[in-house]
């Protein structure tokens with residue numbers, strides 16, 4: 001897992017969709033933390049610091065749910081978490097909020113199937129930022145790739161309590177299906193993944209796992225991250 005210099009994919013060198021770029025995106029995906037304040041038992045700042053120390057390779061700010069922060073507080077938390085990411089050279093992605101991403105000059109945006117289309121996001125963000133798309137089937141995966149996605153989040157692999165409107169569980173079969181169809185796009189599995197069930201997700205073709213509760217709901221988020229990272233390294 002060679003980590004290329006952080007600045008590479010963001011340089012405007014006309015290679016946005018080159019093999020180099022896709023290699024770099026893949027190298028960001030092994031342990032992708034998705035998180036907002038509602039997911040955390042401790043302060044989100046502390047959780048993110050511990051998680052990054054434990055080996056998180058990519059971060060998504062996803063402030064969703066009834067208790068989610070709004071307005072200035074929402075932006076303030078985003079800035080604080082982005083600062084931590086910058087200090088550790090971990091890319092900072094915003095969930096479904098192009099305006100916030102543009103305001104903060106975030107490294108990218110992640111969208112779901114009911115959010116703004118990926119090609120619209122890509123147009124506004126420019127070629128150098130990261131655009132991720134949630135997909136639940138081969139058809140959605142193919143469409144996202146055609147719309148310019150850099151990576152896919154495929155799930156839910158296992159049952160999850162972290163997303164109210166989660167789709168039916170897909171198992172790792174959906175990842176096998178996407179890979180067997182010949183699609184090579186960087187992708188992570190998401191939904192109910194933790195240290196004891198991450199291995200099949202990677203063996204079936206994912207480049208990493210995206211998690212919320214495996215890290216945010218742990219009593220010791222740093223240690224939970226380290227254990228999960230160990231499993232990932234053993235199975236990638």
Ligand code: 3NM
Nearest residue numbers: 155156160162191192211212213
């Ligand atoms: N997206 P946890 S599942 C944010 O299937 C999200 O697209 C999903 O949280 C999808 O790791 C999910 O706690 C929740 O199960 C993941």
